Amino acid sequence: MDKPLISRHLVDSDGSLAEAPREVPKVGILGSGDFARSLATRLVGSGFSVVVGSRNPKRTAGLFPSAAHVTLQEEAVGSPEVIFVAMFREHYSTLCGLSDQLAGKILVDVSNPTQQEHLRHHESNAEYLASLFPTCTVVKAFNVISAWTLQAGPRDGNRQVPICSDQPEAKRTVLELAQAMGFTPMDMGSLASAREVEAMPLRLLPGWKVPALLALGLFVFFYTYNFIRDVLQPYLQEGKNKFYQLPVSVVNTTLPCVAYVLLSLVYLPGVVAAALQLHRGTKYRRFPDWLDHWLQHRKQMGLLSFFCAALHALYSFCLPLRRSHRYELVNQAVKQVLTNKSHLWIEKEVWRMEIYLSLGVLALGTLSLLAVTSLPSISNSLNWREFSFVQVCPFLIDL
Ligand SMILES: NC(=O)C1=CN([C@@H]2O[C@H](COP(=O)(O)OP(=O)(O)OC[C@H]3O[C@@H](n4cnc5c(N)ncnc54)[C@H](OP(=O)(O)O)[C@@H]3O)[C@@H](O)[C@H]2O)C=CC1
Numbered sequence: 001m002d003k004p005l006i007s008r009h010l011v012d013s014d015g016s017l018a019e020a021p022r023e024v025p026k027v028g029i030l031g032s033g034d035f036a037r038s039l040a041t042r043l044v045g046s047g048f049s050v051v052v053g054s055r056n057p058k059r060t061a062g063l064f065p066s067a068a069h070v071t072l073q074e075e076a077v078g079s080p081e082v083i084f085v086a087m088f089r090e091h092y093s094t095l096c097g098l099s100d101q102l103a104g105k106i107l108v109d110v111s112n113p114t115q116q117e118h119l120r121h122h123e124s125n126a127e128y129l130a131s132l133f134p135t136c137t138v139v140k141a142f143n144v145i146s147a148w149t150l151q152a153g154p155r156d157g158n159r160q161v162p163i164c165s166d167q168p169e170a171k172r173t174v175l176e177l178a179q180a181m182g183f184t185p186m187d188m189g190s191l192a193s194a195r196e197v198e199a200m201p202l203r204l205l206p207g208w209k210v211p212a213l214l215a216l217g218l219f220v221f222f223y224t225y226n227f228i229r230d231v232l233q234p235y236l237q238e239g240k241n242k243f244y245q246l247p248v249s250v251v252n253t254t255l256p257c258v259a260y261v262l263l264s265l266v267y268l269p270g271v272v273a274a275a276l277q278l279h280r281g282t283k284y285r286r287f288p289d290w291l292d293h294w295l296q297h298r299k300q301m302g303l304l305s306f307f308c309a310a311l312h313a314l315y316s317f318c319l320p321l322r323r324s325h326r327y328e329l330v331n332q333a334v335k336q337v338l339t340n341k342s343h344l345w346i347e348k349e350v351w352r353m354e355i356y357l358s359l360g361v362l363a364l365g366t367l368s369l370l371a372v373t374s375l376p377s378i379s380n381s382l383n384w385r386e387f388s389f390v391q392v393c394p395f396l397i398d399l
C-alpha cells in the first residue's frame with residue numbers, strides 16, 4: 001500500500017481535480033521496527049502524511065512505503081503534533097535529547113511489556129514515558145493491535161483499541177486517528193489505566209470461556225444422544241451389551257458432530273452480518289451486541305472445531321487397535337472360512353479406508369506446509385493460522 005487510499009484531491013463539478021482545502025494531517029513515528037513499518041503502511045493507506053524518525057534512515061528507508069518520509073529522529077519530530085513511540089521501554093531514555101523538540105506534542109505509547117517486565121515495574125510504560133517527558137502529553141493506545149493486524153487491516157474480531165490519557169483533548173485526537181484507520185477506539189479513562197491496558201495482551205486465552213463452555217455443552221448433548229442411540233437402545237430392545245463402546249466409539253461418533261456444529265457457528269455470523277448489512281442498506285452501522293460478540297468468538301470456535309476434528313482423526317486411526325475390533329475380524333474370518341465366502345473384502349469399505357487415509361496424509365502435509373510458511377507471522381498474530389485451521393477443518397472432520 002504505497003499510496004494513500006483516501007485522496008486529498010476533490011473533484012470539482014466540471015470533473016477537474018481541485019486541491020482539498022484541509023492540509024494532510026502529519027503523523028510522526030519514532031522507530032523503524034515491525035510495528036513502525038506496519039503502522040506507517042496503515043497510516044499512509046488511511047490518508048495521513050507519515051514521517052518516520054530512525055537512528056539510521058538510510059538503512060531502513062527501503063522498508064517503508066514510498067509515501068512515508070524516513071529521516072533522522074531529530075528531523076522527524078519537528079512538524080507532527082502526534083508522534084508514535086514505536087520502541088521498547090528500555091530505549092525511551094535515548095530520546096531524552098529530543099525533549100525540547102518534543103515539548104507540547106502528543107506522544108502515543110504503543111509498547112507491550114513482557115510478563116516479567118509487567119511484574120517488575122510498578123508504573124506502566126506509558127507513565128514512565130510521561131515521567132521522562134513532562135512537557136508532552138502521553139496517550140496509551142494501539143498496544144493490543146499486532147503489527148500483522150495493522151498491515152492486513154482491522155477485522156471484526158480485533159478492531160477494538162483501548163485508549164487512555166490524562167489529557168482529554170489529546171485523547172480525542174488519538175481516538176479520531178484510530179477511527180480514521182478503521183479501528184474502534186475504546187476510552188479507558190486516565191493514564192492510570194495504562195497498566196491495565198498493558199496487561200490486556202498478557203491475558204492468556206482471552207475470550208475462550210464462552211466457546212469452551214459451548215463446545216462442552218455440545219459434547220455432552222451429542223454424547224448423551226449417541227449413548228442412547230448406540231448403547232442404551234440396543235441394550236433395552238435386544239439385550240445387547242455394548243457398554244464397552246462408551247470410552248472410544250461413542251466419543252469418536254460425538255467429536256465430528258461437535259466439530260461440524262462449531263464450524264457452522266464460525267461461518268454463520270458472517271452470513272447473518274452480511275444479511276443485516278443488506279437489509280440496512282449500509283455497512284457503516286454497528287452490529288447488535290450479540291452479533292458483535294459472536295463475531296469476536298469465531299477464532300476460538302474455529303480452533304475448538306479444529307481440535308475436535310483432529311481428535312476424531314486420531315481416534316479413527318486408533319479404532320483397529322481395540323480388542324473388540326480384533327475379535328470382530330477373527331469372527332468374520334472364521335465365518336468366511338466356514339461359509340467359504342469372501343465376507344471380509346467389502347469393496348465399499350476398502351475404498352472408504354483408502355480415501356480416508358489419502359485425505360489424512362494430504363491434510364497432515366498441508367498442515368505442516370502451513371505451519372512452516374506461517375512461522376514468520378507467528379510472533380505477530382494468530383489470524384493467519386486461524387484462517388488456515390478453519391480452511392482445513394472440513395477435510396479433517398470427514399476423516
Ligand atoms: N510487533 C508487534 O506486533 C507489536 C509491537 N508493539 C510494541 O511496539 C514497539 C516496537 O516493537 P517492534 O517494532 O516489534 O520492535 P523492533 O525491535 O522491530 O523495533 C524497535 C525499534 O526501536 C528503534 N530504536 C530506537 N532506539 C533504539 C535503541 N537504543 N536500541 C534498539 N532499537 C532502538 C529501532 O529503530 P531505529 O534503529 O530505526 O532507530 C528499532 O527498529 C514495542 O514497544 C512493542 O512492545 C505493540 C504491539 C504489537
Ligand SMILES: [Fe+3]
Pocket residue numbers: 256312316397398399
Ligand atoms: Fe469420521
